[in-house]
Amino acid sequence: MWDRVQEALLAGKREEIESLVEDALQSGIPAAEILHRGLIPGMERLGALFKRNEIFIPEVLVASRAMHAGLARLEPRLVKEGVAPRGVVVLGTVRGDLHDIGKNLVGMMLRGAGYRVVDLGADVPPERFVEAAREERADIVGLSALLTTTMVHMPGVIDALRAAGLGVPVVVGGAPLSPEYAQRIGAQGYAPDAASAVTLVNGLL
Ligand code: B12
Structure with a gap:
């Protein structure tokens, strides 16, 4: 089977x-x-x-x-039905990166755990993350990257959020990342897969 x-x-x-x-x-x-x-x-x-x-x-x-x-x-x-949202997560794959399967899975699992997920898609510029985080009153921003050439755009998103006065916790994931990298760029968390992403977000809120 x-x-x-x-x-x-x-x-x-x-x-x-x-x-x-x-x-x-x-x-x-x-x-x-x-x-x-x-x-x-x-x-x-x-x-x-x-x-x-x-x-x-x-x-x-x-x-x-x-x-x-x-x-x-x-x-x-x-996705469980009829559950009041536990919080709002703005999620996207960073600029230049078209990989969205892992991000979609993370979004699905978070929805299943009762979060409202605002999925910005792939190839998302920093200013779009800022705009969505502000408009949607995000409790968490999640960034995905699958390429070593695009994971370097993650700190730029974190900087843009902070420059806009948004202190929202940022979590990151994607195959080339590590907890050390997440810590180095000032993200509040890293998860290696969709199930741990839920545990991570639960723990941050
Ligand atoms: C599918 C795929 C593609 C598809 C993407 C289709 C799509 N709609 O997503 C296509 C064909 C478009 C593609 C293109 C390219 N790809 Co590609 N691709 C892959 C492949 C085979 C699978 C990725 C995948 O979907 N994995 C399955 C999901 C479930 O796993 P995941 O993404 O890791 O996500 C999990 C975790 O990482 C985590 N997670 C992910 N995001 C987030 C976010 C948060 C917030 C959290 C907490 C957790 C989290 O949870 C997820 C679920 O469990 C990988 C190989 C691999 N082993 O990863 C190569 C791979 C990522 N690609 C690679 C490359 C080189 C490319 C290209 C540059 C190829 C080229 N020469 O053009 C282009 C780049 C295009 C671009 N600008 O983005 C390389 C990257 C090398 C590197 N280290 O940079 C890889 C590793 C293949 C390889 N070994 O060479 N690719």
Whole structure:
């Protein structure tokens, strides 16, 4: 079952992913299990193949679209209904970076934990984070970066928030980051995955 999900993801078979996820949900498998045994290991295999130059950007893009489609099916189950927001989290991937799968997962898990998430998308300039943090009265700002060339834009966002007089805690994540890096740039927290992101945000509020 999980192999089939992973193979379909690697092959970028969007419709097959949708129906496998749907079937799994119908047969009572919890959404979190589908995520952690099917889709995420599939993305890990994709990353390993990409790293070894066994597949290239077009294949990764098609697989990513299939991943998005699978996540969209899971989202309603991951998100609890009718829960009063525990706080507002403004979330985005920093400027120059188009990777949004991990950020979307973090957003979903936070929504599931009862937060209102304002997702600014990918390639977000610092001033957009500032504007949204102010307008939405954010309790937390979350920054994502997947590239060593874009994680360096994170301190700029923190500086822009502070320059605008906003003391809102900033949490960061993404594959190239570390807790040390987060601390060095003045972020209030780092989490390696979506589940720990929820624990981190809970702890900060
Ligand atoms: C999918 C993918 C793409 C897709 C992105 C599609 C999309 N819509 O997101 C496409 C094809 C567009 C792409 C493009 C590129 N990519 Co790419 N990509 C990947 C890949 C294979 C998977 C990333 C992913 O989705 N992982 C799955 C998610 C679930 O994991 P995650 O993102 O790490 O997120 C989790 C945590 O990090 C954390 N987290 C993430 N964000 C946040 C935020 C907060 C606040 C918190 C608390 C936690 C948190 O929680 C998440 C959920 O558990 C990685 C390989 C890898 N191993 O990461 C390469 C990778 C990131 N890409 C890489 C590169 C080089 C590129 C390109 C430059 C390639 C090129 N030559 O053009 C371009 C850059 C485009 C750009 N400007 O952004 C490199 C980066 C190397 C580096 N260290 O800088 C990697 C590592 C591949 C490699 N080994 O070479 N890529």
